[in-house]
Amino acid sequence: MPHTAPHQEPRRSATGGSLPGLGAAEFTAGLGTAAGVAVEDAGPFERAHLRERWQQASGEVNSLLLGGASGAEALTLIARRTRELSGSDCAVILLADDAADTLVVRAGDGPRGQQMIGHPVPASAPAVAAVITDRTPTVFADFAHMVGDDLARLGEFGPAHAVPFGPPAGVSGLLLALRDKGGSQFGQEQLPLLASFADQAALAIELADKQRQQRMLDVLADRDRIAGDLHDHVIQRLFAAGMSLQSVVRRIADPDARARVSRVVGQLDETVREIRMSIFDLHTGKEDNRASLRRRMLDIVAEVSADTDVSPAVRISGEVDTLVPDLVGEHALAALREALSNAVRHARATDVTVTVEAGTDLVVGVTDDGLGMPADVARSGLLNLERRAATCGGSSSAAARPDGGTRLVWRVPLTGA
Numbered sequence: 478m479p480h481t482a483p484h485q486e487p488r489r490s491a492t493g494g495s496l497p498g499l500g501a502a503e504f505t506a507g508l509g510t511a512a513g514v515a516v517e518d519a520g521p522f523e524r525a526h527l528r529e530r531w532q533q534a535s536g537e538v539n540s541l542l543l544g545g546a547s548g549a550e551a552l553t554l555i556a557r558r559t560r561e562l563s564g565s566d567c568a569v570i571l572l573a574d575d576a577a578d579t580l581v582v583r584a585g586d587g588p589r590g591q592q593m594i595g596h597p598v599p600a601s602a603p604a605v606a607a608v609i610t611d612r613t614p615t616v617f618a619d620f621a622h623m624v625g626d627d628l629a630r631l632g633e634f635g636p637a638h639a640v641p642f643g644p645p646a647g648v649s650g651l652l653l654a655l656r657d658k659g660g661s662q663f664g665q666e667q668l669p670l671l672a673s674f675a676d677q678a679a680l681a682i683e684l685a686d687k688q689r690q691q692r693m694l695d696v697l698a699d700r701d702r703i704a705g706d707l708h709d710h711v712i713q714r715l716f717a718a719g720m721s722l723q724s725v726v727r728r729i730a731d732p733d734a735r736a737r738v739s740r741v742v743g744q745l746d747e748t749v750r751e752i753r754m755s756i757f758d759l760h761t762g763k764e765d766n767r768a769s770l771r772r773r774m775l776d777i778v779a780e781v782s783a784d785t786d787v788s789p790a791v792r793i794s795g796e797v798d799t800l801v802p803d804l805v806g807e808h809a810l811a812a813l814r815e816a817l818s819n820a821v822r823h824a825r826a827t828d829v830t831v832t833v834e835a836g837t838d839l840v841v842g843v844t845d846d847g848l849g850m851p852a853d854v855a856r857s858g859l860l861n862l863e864r865r866a867a868t869c870g871g872s873s874s875a876a877a878r879p880d881g882g883t884r885l886v887w888r889v890p891l892t893g894a
């Protein structure tokens with residue numbers, strides 16, 4: 478059996494046929510001009526060197542991602558190294574769009590490669606579909622022929638290497654190394670190198686994504702902890718300090734001193750309010766500037782209690798922002814405003830607590846330690862609270878507390894709403 482050099486082996490084409498082997502002379506012509514690397518009929522030394530270059534490129538992609546680069550930056554580097562190391566005129570990465578029937582060019586290297594970024598390619602194009610569904614790296618002798626002229630600029634290319642690109646669980650993309658029409662053919666031996674580069678790079682991107690998510694979760698958990706500490710310790714202490722100052726103010730004879738202590742009490746109140754806002758920011762993250770229900774509730778508390786002597790304690794529990802439908806949220810905000818302003822205006826309370834719990838029901842509670850509800854009153858705001866609750870299939874009631882003061886509970890169901 479005659480010895481067959483690798484470059485003379487029949488090449489697989491996606492049409493299933495074999496391409497005639499090309500002679501070494503034809504092969505060397507015009508090869509490796511881009512990077513001087515991808516010489517298909519290279520000897521063992523060159524082959525080892527080439528393998529090393531691909532491994533280096535993988536390492537580069539890894540460290541780029543470890544350094545916090547975005548997936549897009551990594552894709553750009555992958556395309557660049559692919560073009561250089563495969564001695565191609567162009568390299569592009571196509572990834573599945575949200576609508577799974579389209580791939581979009583996400584990165585490209587080489588002048589035309591960059592121009593193609595953003596171009597859609599139907600996933601049903603035979604050349605594309607074959608590589609993705611079979612997950613088989615494939616050598617194309619004439620890519621233009623395979624994709625037809627309608628595939629934008631992809632139709633300008635001849636020899637091509639196509640390897641699956643994406644997480645092993647669901648390959649959804651394609652890494653293409655392309656040479657101009659009439660350019661020299663790719664050799665089979667390049668293919669595994671490119672395929673394993675694509676695998677490793679895709680894996681690195683996936684891992685980096687997971688790590689980013691984990692980091693985000695860590696940050697959120699940390700923020701929750703800080704928020705909890707601020708709420709449980711810092712606020713309570715400031716609050717207690719304010720209360721004890723307030724209780725001695727009346728006993729201070731000197732009007733100047735009294736005014737100063739009162740000012741300090743006011744400043745403590747203001748500080749508590751500011752910390753509440755910060756806690757809220759910690760919970761939501763500054764980047765989310767769409768006012769959530771939680772934020773709007775805290776804003777209402779701050780607004781209604783501004784310029785009053787009370788600084789309500791607020792406890793919000795449950796997934797208020799996700800569990801409460803918009804309409805119910807609007808009613809709840811109005812209910813909170815009314816109930817709180819009653820406690821602030823009518824009760825002459827020193828202590829007011831607002832609780833909001835989202836579970837099977839959304840429960841807004843406002844408790845004060847004031848005068849208590851008079852027996853016979855003309856109700857307007859209170860009626861309005863009941864009407865709003867009824868609209869949402871719930872109820873509202875204000876009741877005297879055993880040890881003085883009033884507790885208003887506004888409750889509406891969240892399940893099946």
Ligand SMILES: Nc1ncnc2c1ncn2[C@@H]1O[C@H](COP(=O)(O)OP(=O)(O)O)[C@@H](O)[C@H]1O
Nearest residue numbers: 819820823824849850854855856857858859883
């Ligand atoms: N938390 C409360 N503590 C003491 N009295 C209250 C409280 N909430 C309401 N009231 C009394 O009930 C009355 C009716 O309240 P409401 O229906 O909200 O009407 P409005 O606030 O317009 O007076 C108030 O005028 C007040 O006398």
Ligand SMILES: [Mg+2]
Nearest residue numbers: 815819858859
């Ligand atoms: Mg009222």
